[in-house]
Amino acid sequence: MPIVTTRSIVLQTHAYSDTSKILRLLTMDHGPQSVMARGALRPRSRLSGLLEPFAEGAATFYLKPDRDLHTLSGFDLVCERQALGRDLKRYAAASVLCELVLRLAPVEHDPELFHALTTGLDSLMSVEAVAVSGTAVAAAWTLVDVLGFAPDLGGCARCGDPLVERGGRLDVREGSLVCDQCLPPGAVLPADEIRTLREVASGQPGGEALSSRQIHILVEFIRHHAAEGIRLRSLDFLLLEEAR
DSSP states (O other), rough: EEEEEEEEEEEEEEEEETEEEEEEEETTEEEEEEEETTTTTSSTTTTTTOOTTTOOEEEEOOOOOTTTTEEEEEEEEEEOOOGGGGGGHHHHHHHHHHHHHHHHHHHHHHOOOHHHHHHHHHHHHHHHHGHHHHHHHHHHHHHHHHOOOOEEEEEEETTOOOOOOEEEEETTTTEEETTTTTSSSSSOOOOHHHHHHHHHHOOOGGGGGOOHHHHHHHHHHHIIIISOOOOOOHHHHHHHHHHO
């Protein structure tokens, strides 16, 4: 029963009895882990108030290779990120990132994924309110890319047109762009919006330039390819907030 200490991000928390918590963590050295924080809900506990979603710190726990739930013995806080919980839209956006990691992270440790998540959460802390949705989607695309689900946005997958001046559509099922000439009649994205899609897919926040239509397209791609059709509640909420 080795005791390990590793940099960790709190992805999700659940109350267990009246005094304890179960945490889902993304750790730097051991990938996703579930831990029991005994007594964390007691007012005088040294862990009281520390173990909240999005918090980052050095977690110490008893790692049992044959168990799915380990016992947390300490958590040295590095970054609390409580500001995300004080703003509903930022909270939903941060939840999108954590929910993607919860559902899709590999069992093995992945430092690149850990770094992408911390970068995304930190960007949501500092960005202007108008750019929260664009920043969230850009960060989600970065996570999807790290996880191996990146789309092909180089040009039309059928005729090869680079789509610099022509409009087109992101074919969600194929995971690639198709130009307006290769598609049946219907709504298409103009060239400037395709350019924005490429910027967001490369991890650059869309800010005010990102429309609700573009957010919807990107979310549907994530649902189809990364989440395999599973409806992520945080994504649904983010779309609802953007439509208001």
